[in-house]
Amino acid sequence: MSALDDMLAAMDDAALVALANAGLVRRARKALAEDGAVRVVQRTGAEAQVEALGQVVLIGADGVAKARCDCPATGLCRHIVMAVQHLRETAPAPEQSGPQTAAVPPKSARADIAALSAQDIKAFAGADWPQAQRIAAWATRPTITEADSSCAVLLPDAPGAVTFVAGGGLRKALFKGPDGRRKRFVAAAALVLGGHRIARAQTAQASVDAELLDHAAQALRAALQHGLEGDPLLAQDRLVDVASAARADAAPRLAALLRASARQAGALARHDPGVDPQRYAEDLAQAYALTRALRHAPADPALTGLLRRDYPVRPACTVAMLGAARWDAPSGARGLTLHGWDGQRFVRTGPTRAAGMDPTFSPKGAYVKPWWAGHAPKAMVGHQLHLPAPKMSQDSVLPEGLTCQITGPLDPDALPVQTDWAELARDVAGRMGLGLRAATHPVPALVRAAQIAAPERDDIAGRVLLPLLDATGAPLRVVLPSERWVAALRPEDTALVEIEASRDGRLCRLISLIAPDGAVVNVTLDPAPVPDKPPKATLWTKAKARLSPAHAPVNAKARPIPAVECLADQGLALLGDGPQAQRMAPQRAADLARQAVALGLDPLAAQIRALDPADSDAILRLCWRLCLLRTASQNAQS
Structure with a gap:
């Protein structure tokens, strides 16, 4: 076969879709069925001249992308697609120059790529090799589609599919995304298609690309104008596109901020009652500040976020399991978080699922299923667990499947309980941080109140707040799951809370209650206590209720706004x-x-x-x- 015939044989309709789009290829196929729609004017081993619907098309062996048509359309037009389809399907049969031999199997794009070594792919990727490794390592569920002579690989959150053509190798792979990121996505797709295993340690060295940061900053500037004065849907689409590229380019934190801004833009477009243009501007500003910070520290995990965690083995320790909470994010992610104390720091663990992953998973179901050495989270909380060889990430996360042994119940007196809210604020501020390096997850704390004030209701936010007072009368307003938990908290109990930053200050949520004997109740997972039916009220019981120290109607001090x-x-x-x-x-x-x-x-x-x-x-x-x-x-x- 000639060079032209080899090129045409590799350009099946799937490859043409990768170069153009499915609609154009479909229309070309329909027009090709008409009599006299295409006529070959001249055909040699190196090029062909074709007349398609009255337009003259010139195609050479150097590829369809360089074909020329005299119609006014720019890029790949319908006439070029029709010419390729006709030439491919009317190619002359190869001549038999000697004795008949066995039929040669057709070329396979997948086999071509699978035959490449990791070193071959690395040589092609060049400076984009670290990014390609991270993209491939994160692509746990790629979509691979094989056609006659091409193979398309769509990686999660990639801007487009990578299509390999038979005989084309890596350099002739088709990719619709930005040219500046072509090599990393082609190399990542080749790693996935070839089944190459990428070690986690190798994926930790990539830096966020400067071109991505330019695109993100440009999208954020445009989204500010479109969202507040123009078309919020346009802002939403652009932010989602850049967020996908950021996630694939190993910048999950930037991707999360862009997606949050995109959700705000969608709410603005729908005129949702609770939409807040000020919050939209703040989300955009934080994402914009992150793009500027990443220019100076493109490989800092505190700024890029973590796609995967490494869990080195640590010395043996005993973890006191303090409580568990279920959660779900606006993106659709959900999970179960268990908080513990290992004698030096707060640690956490628990199963999670990303948005759209494992629809059968539920945090309540995970609460009663084995997590460590056959122990379910429900059985772990309220106990001390000895870990002979724990694995722990840099941000104090423990993975699934650790070997552990329950050694006894919790001892509340051995826990780091805070009773002074000023000291609590200093401790939380040190662990939470400020600005772009602030903690992206809630900070746990153990508190014990001197007195409990009357509950408050935030009708706008739909929350029940219970002010816990320290010895000075300063309040710590704790968000309860429902009013049924108001009577469950007693001054002698220790409360596990999660504290996170919000626009109105720090938000404190109740996670679990630890009784003096070490028994734990998880307020988002365990049923709320049902109060006993009260006896018939008398003058004495009414007076005693009014004087009860547990929930006396104490007025908590309001926070002054400076x-x-x-x-x-x-x-x-x-x-x-x-x-x-x-x-x-x-x-x-x-x-x-x-x-x-x-x-x-x-x-x-x-x-x-x-x-x-x-x-x-x-x-x-x-x-x-x-x-x-x-x-x-x-x-x-x-």
């Missing part, structure tokens, strides 16, 4: 109103600048005065600065 936090809130509200509002009300910005000067924040005042409503970059930078200022003020008041 001037710095008020300034940050007003500035964020102005930015969330959109560029049009900023142009229409310049006095608001002038007032904010004067407040900043009065508080000694002259650099912030200068940034506010210089703000241009048309400069998305400046708006996002100011928004992130105000977010940091608000968080710092809240931490100082905690």
Whole structure:
């Protein structure tokens, strides 16, 4: 066969779809069925000239992408596709020059790629080899589609499929994504198709690509304008596309922030009642700040996030299992988290599932299924477990399947229980961090109240808050799963709580109650206690109830809002109103600048005065600065 025939034989319809799109190939196939639609003017071993629907097409052995047509369309047109289909299907049979031999099996793209070694793929990838390894290591469920002479590999969150053609190797693989990331995705697809195993240690060295950060920053600037004044759906689509590329390029934290912003854009487009343009601007600002930080530290796991954890073996230890909680994320991810204390630090473990994975999984079901050495989480909490050879990640996560032995019940007196909320605030601030390096998961803590105030109801957020008071009367407002848990908490109990940052300060959720004898009740998994039917009220029982120290109607102190936090809130509200509002009300910005000067924040005042409503970059930078200022003020008041 000639060079032209070899090239055409590899370009089946699946390969043409990879070059163009399915609709164009389908229309070309339909037009090809018409009589006289295609006529071969000239055909040699190196090129062919074809007339398709009156247009002249010239195709050479150097590939379909370089074919030319005299129609006004740019790129791969229907006439070129028709010419390829016709030439391939009317190729002359190979000549028999000698005795008849066995039929030669058709070429296979999958076999070609499977025959390559990891070193061959590494040589092709070049500087993109670390990224290719990480993409391949994370691609646990790729979609592989084989056709006559091509093979397409679609990796999770990739911008497009990689299509290998028979005889084309890696260099002639087809990829619709950005040219700057072509090599890493082609190499990753080849690693997956060839069944090469990538060690986790090898996947930890890749840096986030500068081109990805450019695309993300550009998408965020455009999303600010589209979301607040233009078309939020356009902003949502673009953010989702960049988020997929970020996830595949080993930047899961940036991907999560972009997806959160995309969900906010979708809510803006639907005019959801609870949508908040200010929150949308804040999410965009945080993602934008992360793109700037990753330029300076593209391989810092605190900024990139973790696709996979390494679990080195640690010395033997005993873990006190404090409680368990089920959770679910807006993305659809869900799981079960068990919190423990190993004598030096809080540790956590538990099963999780990503969005769309394992529809049969439920956190409540996992609560009663074996997790460590045949022990279910329900049996583990409330006990001390000895681990002879524990494995633990850098962020204190323990994996599944560890060998352990239950040695006895919890001893509440041996746990790091906080009774002073000022000391608790300092401890949590140290573990939680600030800014882009702040903890991305809730921080656990053990608390014991001196007194419990009357419950409060947050009707807007739909929450029940129970203020726990320390010896000074300072409140720690704990979110309860329901009102039925109000009577369950007693001053002598130890409460395991999760604390996370929120726009209104730190949010504290109740996870479990630890009785003085070490018994544990998990409030999101175990049934709420049903109070006994009260006896008939008498004058004495009514007076005793009013004087009960457990839930006396004590008024908790309200948190004062300092001037710095008020300034940050007003500035964020102005930015969330959109560029049009900023142009229409310049006095608001002038007032904010004067407040900043009065508080000694002259650099912030200068940034506010210089703000241009048309400069998305400046708006996002100011928004992130105000977010940091608000968080710092809240931490100082905690």
